Amino acid sequence: MPTGQRPAADRADREPETEGWRDAPVWGERHLVPGHLGQGRRRGNRPRTGSQGWFLRLVTPRFHRPVGTAPAVGSERTTWRINETIDGSVFARWRDNPGYRPPNLAEWIERMRVDPTRVTGALKAEDATPV
Numbered sequence: 284m285p286t287g288q289r290p291a292a293d294r295a296d297r298e299p300e301t302e303g304w305r306d307a308p309v310w311g312e313r314h315l316v317p318g319h320l321g322q323g324r325r326r327g328n329r330p331r332t333g334s335q336g337w338f339l340r341l342v343t344p345r346f347h348r349p350v351g352t353a354p355a356v357g358s359e360r361t362t363w364r365i366n367e368t369i370d371g372s373v374f375a376r377w378r379d380n381p382g383y384r385p386p387n388l389a390e391w392i393e394r395m396r397v398d399p400t401r402v403t404g405a406l407k408a409e410d411a412t413p414v
Contacts, residue, residue, distance in 0.1 A: 377399040
């Protein structure tokens, strides 16, 4: 259909026009039209992730990405995160907020023997040297 939008009959049974159908994906002749999937206007208080997003947050554990990990040796290749840095604002938040202690950052601070109260700029995650 060359109009770039599904017919109104297809949309009417799912959600009324006033509930934000303008933010839904709109198919063009060859690709999605720009301004869809959260890039356009948003109406109402509906979450961007869909109605199941709140439920998934309740039942899945929080993921704390490892910081400054050693190279991972596989069967064919060795992979390593390069140019990973920790910004100075992270250490400022650590100093200002005693409740902010992410386990991955706390483990990295202990492993690298860094004093977060003295850090003012960004540090390389691999060896805790200033950037």
